[in-house]
Each structure stands twice: as C-alpha cells, then as structure tokens.
Amino acid sequence: MIIVMENGATDAQIDGVVHKIKEFGLDANVSRGTERTVIGAIGDERKLDQEMIDALPGVENSMHIVKPYKIVAREWHKQNTVIDIKGVPLGGNQIQIIGGPCSVETPEQMEDSARFVKEAGCRLMRGGAFKPRTSPYTFQGKGVEGLDLFRKAADKYDLPIVTELMDVRMLDTFLEYDVDVIQIGTRNMQNFDLLKEVGRINKPVILKRGMSATISEWLMSAEYIAAGGNHNIIFCERGIRTYETYYRNVLDVTAVPVLKKETHLPVIIDPSHAGGKAWMVPALSRAAIAAGADGLLVEMHPKPCEAWCDADQALNPDELKALMAELKGIASVIGRSI
Numbered sequence: 001m002i003i004v005m006e007n008g009a010t011d012a013q014i015d016g017v018v019h020k021i022k023e024f025g026l027d028a029n030v031s032r033g034t035e036r037t038v039i040g041a042i043g044d045e046r047k048l049d050q051e052m053i054d055a056l057p058g059v060e061n062s063m064h065i066v067k068p069y070k071i072v073a074r075e076w077h078k079q080n081t082v083i084d085i086k087g088v089p090l091g092g093n094q095i096q097i098i099g100g101p102c103s104v105e106t107p108e109q110m111e112d113s114a115r116f117v118k119e120a121g122c123r124l125m126r127g128g129a130f131k132p133r134t135s136p137y138t139f140q141g142k143g144v145e146g147l148d149l150f151r152k153a154a155d156k157y158d159l160p161i162v163t164e165l166m167d168v169r170m171l172d173t174f175l176e177y178d179v180d181v182i183q184i185g186t187r188n189m190q191n192f193d194l195l196k197e198v199g200r201i202n203k204p205v206i207l208k209r210g211m212s213a214t215i216s217e218w219l220m221s222a223e224y225i226a227a228g229g230n231h232n233i234i235f236c237e238r239g240i241r242t243y244e245t246y247y248r249n250v251l252d253v254t255a256v257p258v259l260k261k262e263t264h265l266p267v268i269i270d271p272s273h274a275g276g277k278a279w280m281v282p283a284l285s286r287a288a289i290a291a292g293a294d295g296l297l298v299e300m301h302p303k304p305c306e307a308w309c310d311a312d313q314a315l316n317p318d319e320l321k322a323l324m325a326e327l328k329g330i331a332s333v334i335g336r337s338i
C-alpha cells in the first residue's frame, strides 16, 4: 500500500503514519519528493486498517497498488508529471529536444556545439564528460575538465546541461558543477547502488533503458530512484539489442505508449544510439514524436567527421536545424509544440 501525504504535510504527521504502519507490524519506506511525500507500507497489507491510516492527520489518500513498482506507477498519479529543468518543462505539452555532442572534447568544440544547439532552437544540451566505452583503449572522456568545459560553454548560451554519471564517487563533483540533469546510461540501468545514490538528491535523472532490459525491469530501476525520494525521473528509450546487425540497436517505439500507460513520468527517445547512423536519425525522431515521446536526446557535432566518439551517428548543425523544423510540423499535428 502507498500512502500519499498532503502537499505540505509536516514531519510529525509523516512520523505519525510511519508509527501507525509499524504498529500494524509492517515496515515503512518514506519517499520525500519535492512536491509530495509518499510512504510505502511494506509487508502483509492485510494487517493494515486502511480506514485508520486515511484518518491520520496529513494523509491525502492511501491505495493498494498491485504493480511491483509503486511511486512511478500511473495508478496513484493520473496526470503527467512535468519536470522542471531550470525553468524548462519536460513532460508537458512542449516537446524538448536535447542536442549536443556524444562527448566533450575541446573548448572550441563545446562553444560551437552550444551555439548551434541554441540556434537550432533546443532548450537543453547534452554532452558526455565520462564515457562508457567498450574498449579500455579508446577515449574515456575528459572527466572533470570536461564538466568544466561543458558548464562554461552551456552557461554562455543559457542551456541547462545533461551529462552521464557512471561512478557514484563523482556525484559530489556533479553537484559542485550543478549538473542540471544526471544521465544514467544503458549499461548502468541496474547499477542499484548508483540508482540509490541519485535517489537521495533531487536533480532530474534521465534513466536510459538497459539494452537488454524488459519494460518492467526498467520501471523497477526507476522505482529504486523514486524510493529514495527523487521523483524527477525521465525514461529514455535508446534502442535494444536484438539479432539484427544492420543497425546499432532496435528502437523500441512500442515502449512509448506502454510507458505512458504505466507511468506518470516523462518518456524521451534517443534516436542516435538506436540507429547508430546519422541518416536514420530523422526518421526515428519523427516516429518517436508521432508515438508520443516528450522529447529526444540527439547527438550533434559541429564537424561530425572529426568527432572523437560516435562520429557516424552525429548530425551536423544544419541537419539538426532541419530536423527541428520537421518535428515542429509533426508536433503541431498532434496538438503539441516544440
């Protein structure tokens, strides 16, 4: 059972509910979100007297959630959650295209990238300072220096930044650089210790789908973050691994309507790591927006053939601009804006 507290419920009221749950012989998980505190009662729910819980001060309502994921489930939160990223809304009517290079390389590359991303009309920028690479002998990212380069370039154009956290030991550094959105990559979707740690802060988190993860595993990973109190979670489908070798991954567009049904949280698509080739990105992006995605995470490089990482899939600045124009048309047909 989950108990949703009123907006502004006091600590004493929250403690009162926890105390009552324990009196019934169950355990309680308190998830203090920025807007709502949600308390999960863990154990044999038949022992709980729901009417008694509902009558406690500060309780808005309580409900039995059948799904194993609770806080992220749409069951208790019918309306879409809109996440505020430094004033940029994600999950509402306006679709957000997050553009930028695969990795942070040089000050010039970041300055050009930020300018082109802004010129194209994107409101958020991506870029990796810590890169999960298949080979230990390839470029691993600029590290902290990369965060610094990214922050400076993006600030100049007033763009909030999205960047991947691979190691929990870097979390404090990410907070020092005031990273606006923390990306958890496909390879870390089930790194539960990492999920628990980003659950303790309130920065928005983009949770990429594990390349072999089922939808329910993905939802449970998000629940790890939510259980800690961070309800600012954005799901990102980035393609799954199948027997097909023509493209890098298979973009699972089906995941969009399914997640929209199962969760109140925003859902975005990464068409770049799905197709793995720049020429596929426009078609996959169109499909994503038409299917109801709340945004895209797109790789763009000022000079794709010089990119240090994922050169094949990076759009050039003109291609990003053209894509934005095309997507605006699709958005307006489905009653949304970009």
Ligand code: PEP
Residues within 6 Å of the ligand: 102, 128, 132, 164, 184, 185, 186, 187, 208, 238, 270, 273
């Ligand atoms: C990325 O977005 O740079 C990235 C490494 O993506 P993924 O985790 O989906 O492979």
Ligand code: MN
Residues within 6 Å of the ligand: 102, 103, 273, 299, 309, 310
């Ligand atoms: Mn990449």
